[in-house]
């Protein structure tokens with residue numbers, strides 16, 4: 001996909017409909033550049049979650065083309081999608097923690113899946129739990145955690161393996177403003193290490209907290225680009241991640 005150039009994700013005239021209903025996303029075209037920080041905003045029902053589902057490959061578009069990591073996704077065989085998904089960290093609105101695993105084991109999961117040994121896992125997971133203020137809840141199962149605590153475990157799990165893309169749906173919806181800023185700082189720290197971050201939120205106050213961020217706005221399934229920044233690669237120096245084969 002030479003037209004994707006330096007992009008990490010490219011949508012060309014993408015449309016999405018569920019079943020036979022009207023399109024919930026129409027004529028969506030944009031390019032995400034590696035190492036940038038994007039907010040996806042829009043009113044409830046505008047299509048933010050649907051757009052994120054396309055980005056984390058839970059949904060295929062009903063029309064248009066998507067390329068990711070330089071590959072055309074439409075022509076990829078279904079069996080190759082897990083390899084793409086492993087490169088994407090996801091924070092879901094409903095957390096989706098594994099109920100029979102402790103907070104520690106939920107956060108450790110991506111590292112275990114990647115084949116890291118048990119001794120190597122201990123410190124990064126403990127550090128991450130400390131960062132999100134949950135060291136004391138390390139052994140707790142999700143059902144015994146508050147909504148905000150579950151959200152922090154979900155975020156820790158999404159970022160622990162330093163994904164190339166982080167996709168987060170209302171990641172600060174269940175925490176107080178102080179913790180919301182702290183979690184944003186975690187995303188920014190990951191972003192500075194080279195991860196492309198996409199955060200969907202309807203909280204306009206959040207946008208101002210990340211000065212370098214680019215804003216995409218959805219309105220009834222149509223994308224607008226209020227700052228114009230999406231049309232051009234960002235100017236700041238973006239750290240390069242190693243590209244996986």
Ligand SMILES: Nc1ncnc2c1ncn2[C@@H]1O[C@H](COP(=O)(O)OP(=O)(O)OP(=O)(O)O)[C@@H](O)[C@H]1O
Nearest residue numbers: 018021024042043044045046047048049050051202
């Ligand atoms: N699985 C589905 N089947 C049918 N329609 C759906 C499905 N998921 C979402 N929709 C519809 O698609 C539209 C966009 O929904 P979506 O959840 O993407 O919006 P959103 O901007 O994330 O909203 P919110 O901020 O409330 O989460 C809505 O009209 C919704 O009813």
